[in-house]
Amino acid sequence: MPAAFYQKEVKFFVAVDCIILGFNNKELNILLHKRTFEPLKGEWSLMGGFVRPGESVNEAASRVLAECTGIDNLFMEQVGAYGDVTRDLGERVVSIAYYALVKMNDFNTDLLEQYDAKWTKLSDLPELIFDHKQMIHDTLSRLKRKAGNRPLGFNLLPDKFTLPQLQMLYEAIYQAPLDKRNFRKKLHSMDILEKLDEKDRKGSKRGAFYYIFNKEKYDKLLEDGFYFSF
Amino acid sequence: MPAAFYQKEVKFFVAVDCIILGFNNKELNILLHKRTFEPLKGEWSLMGGFVRPGESVNEAASRVLAECTGIDNLFMEQVGAYGDVTRDLGERVVSIAYYALVKMNDFNTDLLEQYDAKWTKLSDLPELIFDHKQMIHDTLSRLKRKAGNRPLGFNLLPDKFTLPQLQMLYEAIYQAPLDKRNFRKKLHSMDILEKLDEKDRKGSKRGAFYYIFNKEKYDKLLEDGFYFSF
DNA sequence: CCAAAAGTGTTCGAACTACACCCATGT
DNA sequence: ACATGGGTGTAGTTCGAACACTTTTGG
Numbered sequence: 001m002p003a004a005f006y007q008k009e010v011k012f013f014v015a016v017d018c019i020i021l022g023f024n025n026k027e028l029n030i031l032l033h034k035r036t037f038e039p040l041k042g043e044w045s046l047m048g049g050f051v052r053p054g055e056s057v058n059e060a061a062s063r064v065l066a067e068c069t070g071i072d073n074l075f076m077e078q079v080g081a082y083g084d085v086t087r088d089l090g091e092r093v094v095s096i097a098y099y100a101l102v103k104m105n106d107f108n109t110d111l112l113e114q115y116d117a118k119w120t121k122l123s124d125l126p127e128l129i130f131d132h133k134q135m136i137h138d139t140l141s142r143l144k145r146k147a148g149n150r151p152l153g154f155n156l157l158p159d160k161f162t163l164p165q166l167q168m169l170y171e172a173i174y175q176a177p178l179d180k181r182n183f184r185k186k187l188h189s190m191d192i193l194e195k196l197d198e199k200d201r202k203g204s205k206r207g208a209f210y211y212i213f214n215k216e217k218y219d220k221l222l223e224d225g226f227y228f229s230f
Numbered sequence: 231m232p233a234a235f236y237q238k239e240v241k242f243f244v245a246v247d248c249i250i251l252g253f254n255n256k257e258l259n260i261l262l263h264k265r266t267f268e269p270l271k272g273e274w275s276l277m278g279g280f281v282r283p284g285e286s287v288n289e290a291a292s293r294v295l296a297e298c299t300g301i302d303n304l305f306m307e308q309v310g311a312y313g314d315v316t317r318d319l320g321e322r323v324v325s326i327a328y329y330a331l332v333k334m335n336d337f338n339t340d341l342l343e344q345y346d347a348k349w350t351k352l353s354d355l356p357e358l359i360f361d362h363k364q365m366i367h368d369t370l371s372r373l374k375r376k377a378g379n380r381p382l383g384f385n386l387l388p389d390k391f392t393l394p395q396l397q398m399l400y401e402a403i404y405q406a407p408l409d410k411r412n413f414r415k416k417l418h419s420m421d422i423l424e425k426l427d428e429k430d431r432k433g434s435k436r437g438a439f440y441y442i443f444n445k446e447k448y449d450k451l452l453e454d455g456f457y458f459s460f
Numbered sequence: 461c462c463a464a465a466a467g468t469g470t471t472c473g474a475a476c477t478a479c480a481c482c483c484a485t486g487t
Numbered sequence: 488a489c490a491t492g493g494g495t496g497t498a499g500t501t502c503g504a505a506c507a508c509t510t511t512t513g514g
Binding site for chain 2: 004005006009010011012013014037038039050051052053054055056057058060078080081082083084085090091092093094096
């Protein structure tokens with residue numbers, strides 16, 4: 001039992017909300033679910049939960065992510081704290097938003113049902129409770145910026161991916177078309193991908209070669225002052 | 231009195247910590263003070279305070295900033311939430327860090343004494359309590375990035391400043407020397423400064439012309455798709 | 461044989477880097 | 488007259504933007 005140093009101060013509920021992003025079919029998707037308790041039970045909401053006494057705020061976010069994706073150690077980053085007095089219609093809650101990037105393929109569909117959760121295209125967002133839309137907006141700004149400086153994108157693709165896929169991903173993130181030749185030129189010059197012999201024939205008759213992201217190479221380049229940039 | 235929706239959840243203390251930055255004599259400075267209560271009373275600490283029931287987290291940060299600088303509406307931005315279980319040695323406290331940029335000149339020195347506060351060169355930081363050094367580190371990363379995309383720097387200079395001053399500021403932020411001619415070429419091409427007739431003769435015999443930042447011009451350029459960049 | 465997507469180089473202009481000398485003035 | 492910091496332009500290079508045709512193959 002810790003000493004009661006701050007006796008005269010007031011305490012608040014602290015929650016985490018998770019912006020879980022995936023990529024499929026040329027579009028970014030987000031995992032939403034129907035809220036399971038009052039107020040606004042049944043409304044669309046981000047995945048979230050209250051921080052518990054024994055866990056850090058980061059750990060709370062990891063826990064919520066693991067619970068509703070079935071995957072540990074997802075790529076995850078804090079977006080920020082949301083602390084308006086009346087942001088939660090129930091009681092006062094300060095919420096810390098986190099975003100996570102997941103590979104939509106290796107996804108446990110049982111869990112989706114269990115949580116009444118659904119992947120939704122970002123272009124097709126329903127009304128969301130509280131300030132959840134703001135959180136998503138802030139996340140997308142952040143993602144746009146960071147995806148240009150760090151190889152985050154690979155967290156959204158299967159381990160084996162094709163260059164057309166990768167390009168579509170960046171186009172989805174930036175909400176802008178990219179030039180195919182320039183895109184590939186830049187990638188090749190970075191030399192962080194490994195080409196496989198295998199082809200993906202789902203997308204076209206000709207088929208596109210699979211690539212994998214070579215993290216060792218990337219880390220080595222970083223040490224030499226290389227800077228990833230898109 | 232709001233309904234008790236979240237009765238079974240646990241509450242936490244929520245605090246704000248402010249990284250108050252100024253610029254003087256070629257260096258970034260930070261406002262630190264000696265903590266006024268236990269635990270670690272008398273140790274060096276960021277300016278901070280607990281969030282109160284009637285105010286948002288942002289408002290708490292504004293309040294703390296106004297209290298210890300005597301200035302309202304400072305430039306201020308959230309850095310992030312710090313939520314490790316044992317980050318505060320007293321009790322469990324989740325803290326939201328904010329940084330603020332102030333003009334060190336128009337500064338109320340009485341308030342400094344009142345709060346036992348002192349401007350400290352960033353190159354000369356003492357030991358700080360809890361995770362405050364981490365907060366400062368995160369702030370400086372953020373400042374490096376944002377100062378290159380937004381005209382934040384002007385918040386750290388007097389309204390009238392000279393180009394050598396401005397360059398020294400950027401050199402302090404980036405911790406790297408800049409080329410004088412390239413720096414000025416870029417500035418002139420952006421066309422967001424206004425040259426005054428007056429000179430500052432403190433820095434040299436010849437004197438350097440004063441400039442002011444023209445916010446109207448800057449805003450107009452933004453509308454036309456202009457992008458500030460250093 | 462044709463539709464549909466994959467793959468491949470070059471040219472042009474803009475932006476960044478490096479770099480050295482003269483100017484104004486207080487002492 | 489000299490020391491000190493303020494002010495100015497050019498040339499070379501790199502980087503990003505624009506752009507069109509050939510290849511493969513399933514139907």
